[in-house]
Amino acid sequence: MRLRLTTATLARFLTLLFVLLPLGLLRHDTQEVRAEPEQVIKLYLPTMRQNHPLQPSIFGAEINISHAEVAQKGRAANLYWTRYNGIRWSEVEAVQGVRDWTQVNAESIELRYIVSKGLTPIVVVRGTPNWAQLIPGAACGPIRAEHLDAYADFVGEVVTRYSQHPYNIHHWELGNEPDISIQQLAGNGNSMFGCWGVEGDPYFGGEYYAEMLKRVYPAIKRADPTAQVLIGGLLLDCDPTNPPANKSCESARFLEGILRNGGGNFFDMVAYHGYVFWANNRVDWSQHDSNWQTRGGAVLGKLNFIRQMLAAHNISKPVILTEAGLLCHESTTCPVAEFEADKANYAVRLYSRAWANGLQGAIWFTLDGPGWREGGMLDAAQNPRPVFTTVHFLATRLSGGTYVGQDSVGSREGYIFRNAGRTYRIYWTNDTSSTTVSLPTGALVYDKYGRQMFPVGGTMPVGFDPVIIESAN
Template sequence: MLSRSGRRPLWLFGVCVLAGGALLGTWLLASRSGSAVSAVGQEHARTGAQLLPESAIRGSGPVTAYLPFVARNYDGEPSIFGVEIEVGVVSATVSQAQQAGVSWVRYNGLLWSEVEAEPEIRDWSKVASFEQEIRLLSERGLTPVVVVRSAPQWAQKVEGTFCGPIREDALDEFASFMGEVVARYSGPPYNVKYWELGNEPDVDPVLVPPDNVFGCWGDEADTYYGGEYYGQMLKRAYGPIKEADPSARVVLGGLLLVCDPTGPNPAPGTDGCRPAKFLEGVLRAGGGAAFDILAYHAYTQWVAGYPDRDWDLTQGHWEHRGGALLGKLDYVREVMARYGVSKPVLMNEGGLICNASDSNPSDCLLEEFRSAQSSHLIKLYARAWANGLIGSAWYTLNGPGWRQGGLLDENQDPRDPYYALSFMAHLLETSHYSRQLASGTFEGYAFADPVARREYRVYWTNNGSKVFLPLPAGTVAVYSRYGQDITPAGGSVSVGSKPVFVEMTGP
């Protein structure tokens, strides 16, 4: 999502539940509008209570000086690491994106209504700034995911609603438009291969402003919330896109997925969580054959006073499935399997945002919040990678960001979580996911680097506890979230809610 306008109904945010079951609260939307990693506050290994067996860990090697690079998986595909950069700030932030080592950059977006204000008359000069920004991303070796949205007035099924569905008799013209878009921008100097059709389409037009940057193909009166009609649009557009560029990949508009219709806690005012039936509608209409990648969003909210809390795992409407990131992933895979569909999945908008009350906005500037973001970021990318997502995009790179979620500040200078991203992306530059090491309240993952002959492990606890992790022979170093060497003098390291990395010699 870009700069958010208006106010969302309560169910669009959901709730977070505190430990012990106390309700944290439902909240409304306000406007949402390298080099070696420097030290970000000294992080020391913390003492713990539980001693783990030596078999819980093996070993690794030194980290070299870092130069700007574009992250790729060891097989040459874009890496797990992505961000979104808002329209108009690419030139101010593209260097930070490159230096951080990200691969994906989501860009929202290209507006049909700007190019084709009148039917069959396309004025590409209206999107000159779009062309400039996408060209810049491509020149830096970044992989853009471009959102295409906004129906012109003459093509609107819901009159006056730019974010809403396209009239049936205008679908072929939209398909023709998409064919020309892909033909124009799939090759040099733009090199766009990923096209996302809409942004959070599973929202009804009555719930958002008519020119909103997210939504709004939803239909509250429909059993499948408008998903079948969106599926019809996909089927019209898919052919012309592939004809223009057979290597293009059509991305299902990133789903909000406000709650789980099969879960115990449907969001209030959603008629049993009907919005989440949108995906099923798409598949019922045969839309599964008309997209290549399924995308969804996974935000989590923070409040002060809970420094060791895992905010993702306790996201109210998805806690029963494993949290916002993995719970939603489990749900979309379950729905696809029911219809015999199997697609790669991309989490292309997520992060930890500040839920401070209007009377206490300074909470969003607390060091506690930045520390929580740093931990959340590492967990998000590690879990996404370990669970087979093809990418994960933090919203946003540029700052200050919606609800202070940006990795950069208002001057586009790095905040603490930016350094956490930079360290993790560089450390794992040529690695692939190996295996899960621990689950439950103590969580850990291993990543193997066949180039450096190293294994990198990341560990943390999810309940505020601390454990002692023995370091066997072969351990080279232990690092904080920001890359500081915190290798203990003794034979074990204390692990708590702040993730630690262990570098080890590999096979």
């Protein structure tokens, strides 16, 4: 059949196309945020349609205080992922068979804030009600076998409710650090940590967690076939194949237990956590984590272990880092200026390494402040800290781009990315040494905050603080 395109038809088509285009993406609002007391940065914020996410990227942060201001800051930073912890079964169904969804009204409002800013939530589902607890008093712990189907039904209803407008949520994380035992929590069964771990069990309770996955995963997929199911973010305390002195690392066998019991067919992504603690001795904080140092540190060492476990069971699944950051240890005094500057430094390392090593995302803990052990991107008044400025700069330049390759020599670590016709080379050293790199013709050089630097002589010194070099492809 031949179609004849008249001038009138063409005019109607163009008019319709103009109306349907997301014109908000072409306009910009402005907002000033302060990253440091002496520095004012003007951010240009795209006006987005509701539930229209950014181009998928590595950049994310957890939100624990999700009022409109914090969610807007996540949007301002150009984050893609945000983790939200969470929806609790123990609140909704405190009485068996009676589900009171008004108990999560506050959570629903917060999730609407997050989604309305174009962020992509990963929602944690946790909390075992008293009547379903395998370990009495342990809401963070495993579910009695006879109630696993009730839990599956509950999670299926959660997904049905929140996969639709106005939420459109499709990523679900089952528990939070389930590879912890109730003994490790000193009996605190209401902890935000999970406590599915079983001390003395060869696989630390992972096999029973797999039984839960076998019930819950099909229920989630029935409710939303597009849903992505994550294993509860694994703590992975230390390397069981090379344990530090005086540590057994038995809890890290939890993942192996899941896989041995056939759980590999009942999740879509492995989630894990990788924190590091600040020290002022100018060595890379992650690489020198004593619990994972022999494998490459708290982030890449754990990732290496996870992939080794998956490969040993002939399973290939994406991996995502759902909690990470640079923290001030409770036994350490962290000078504010140095600590905050180093959080910005570490953010460059974290997101660059995560992207280069094929992670689906890296989620800083937390966006809101002050955060656990002062780790937040925002301060207690929810104003941006220096790390926020760094993440905003990186995400704005790199989101939607591609990873090209590594450019590391000796103590210098470097990664190359491309986006929108530009090449970005990111370099730093992992100790007090320094080196130089040659600059491409016409290159622009930035420090970790995105402030332009002006090197002379066609080379750029590289030290412990990262530098970002931008040039034409």
